[in-house]
Amino acid sequence: MVLEALSQLVIALISLIRELGYLGIFIGMTIESSFFPFPNEIILIPAGALVAKGQMNFFLVFLAGLSGSLAGAWITYALAFFLGRKTVDFLIDKYGKFLFLTKVRLRSADNYFKKYGEITIFIGRLIFIIRHLISLPAGFAKMNFWKFTLYTALGAGIWTVVLICVGFFFGSNVNNISKIVAGILFGISVIMTLVYAFRKTKKSN
Numbered sequence: 001m002v003l004e005a006l007s008q009l010v011i012a013l014i015s016l017i018r019e020l021g022y023l024g025i026f027i028g029m030t031i032e033s034s035f036f037p038f039p040n041e042i043i044l045i046p047a048g049a050l051v052a053k054g055q056m057n058f059f060l061v062f063l064a065g066l067s068g069s070l071a072g073a074w075i076t077y078a079l080a081f082f083l084g085r086k087t088v089d090f091l092i093d094k095y096g097k098f099l100f101l102t103k104v105r106l107r108s109a110d111n112y113f114k115k116y117g118e119i120t121i122f123i124g125r126l127i128f129i130i131r132h133l134i135s136l137p138a139g140f141a142k143m144n145f146w147k148f149t150l151y152t153a154l155g156a157g158i159w160t161v162v163l164i165c166v167g168f169f170f171g172s173n174v175n176n177i178s179k180i181v182a183g184i185l186f187g188i189s190v191i192m193t194l195v196y197a198f199r200k201t202k203k204s205n
Contacts, residue, residue, distance in 0.1 A: 022056075022064040029068025033156065034076050034132070040065075041163055048167020058168070062160055069125075069156035070149065073135045077148060080139025088136065113137035121148055125155025 020027075028043040044065055050056040080088055109130055113120045114137070121143070124134035138148050 022060050025061060025064040026068040026071070029065050030072040030075075032132070033069040033072025033135075040069075040159070044160060044163035045167040048164040049170070050167075051164065052168045058164065061164055062157075065160040065164070066153065066157050069160065070152060073152045073156070074149075076133075076135035077139040077143075077145075080136045081142060082139075085140050088140075109133035110137045110140070113141070118143055118147060118151065121151035122155040125152060126159055131155075 025043060025047055029040060032040040032043065044061070047056060047061045047065070051058045051061055109124070113124075113134065116123065118138075121134060121138055124130045135148075135152070
């Protein structure tokens with residue numbers, strides 16, 4: 001039932017992307033690349049399906065997706081760089097619940113960055129949850145902007161190509177695409193629920 005509802009949502013999203021075009025992909029990826037946990041799979045896989053149908057251009061979809069990823073990452077990086085950790089923590093306390101953002105998630109990304117260093121920016125772009133927050137520790141650490149941009153572009157670029165190709169190679173059937181994306185979203189939801197339950201259990205012990 002849930003998967004069927006998600007499939008219908010994805011089909012509607014494909015129609016929306018077709019209407020908004022490359023600008024819609026750019027806006028969606030900008031949101032996704034900031035600290036709002038919006039899965040880019042729901043944008044790029046349907047876009048890949050439209051590429052397969054000849055309704056969109058592969059290179060332009062990639063360019064829109066990568067540009068949006070960079071824009072969102074720059075916004076988050078700038079907030080951390082100029083506002084600093086205390087101000088960002090204050091904003092999370094006040095408004096974090098509206099963005100599904102908590103200090104616990106930020107600390108996870110922070111620790112990940114401290115443990116693995118600047119290469120985390122590249123690796124983190126490939127990991128769900130981490131990729132939405134990894135720009136914040138980079139900004140706090142005042143990481144070199146151009147190095148940050150390079151690592152972000154490499155990580156986001158690889159993931160963008162992968163997702164477009166998934167949509168492209170399964171793009172002959174929109175229903176197939178909707179089921180794939182719905183399955184991914186459902187899997188992400190289950191994982192997030194299990195992680196949340198595990199943390200709650202750990203805290204209560």
